Amino acid sequence: MASTPGLKHLAALKIVFALHPYDYDPSADAIGLAAAKALGILPASMLKTLMVEVDGKPGCCVLPSDRQLSMKKVAAAFGGKQAEMMLPAKAERLTGYRVGGISPFGQKRASPTVIEVQACGLDRVWINAGQRGLLVSMTPADALRASDAKAAELIA
Incomplete structure (x- = not known):
């Protein structure tokens, strides 16, 4: 079995995935x-993990793979005024993961995390496990708990 910081984090919290x-x-x-x-x-x-900066501070957004972020809603969700996508190299340094394998779980430096509220109504969600080509599935409630996230509107 693959081992990533994200999987170790989930195991430590006794999250079923x-x-x-x-x-x-x-x-x-x-x-x-x-x-x-x-x-x-x-x-x-299938939820994607996108790293953003809100008023210059890092944030982690988790949303359905077929949707796009609304930067206005992202800023509001994090209590800020302006949001923009984080540069890939910065996201990799901050999280310890490579783009295409960024997980909201077990990041090197955890950032405040928000999960799109629509995803929280699903029975099960799939999220990157911290490695390209490896996902975990779990309940949205467990995803919120494991990432210490809140649910909010993020999508355009």
Whole structure:
């Protein structure tokens, strides 16, 4: 079994999850959509992890792979005025994960995390486990607890 800081974090919290490896395609236009297709799951259940900066401070957004962030809603969710995407190199340094494998769990330096409220109404969600080509599935409640996140509107 693969071991990532995210998986160790989930195990330490006694979160019940299932592992889902898949063939990662680095040339895919949308990694989350490619993962959903590879595993045969609905894109709305496959959550992507995006790192942002709100008023210059890091934040982690988790949302359905078939949706886009609203920077206005992101700023509001984090209690700020201005939000922008974090540069990939900065996201990798901050989280300890490579782009395409960033997980909200077990980040090197944990950032405040928000999960799209629509995803929280699903029975099960799939989220990156901290390695390209490896996902975990769990209940949204467990995802919120494991990432110390709050639910809020993030999508355009």
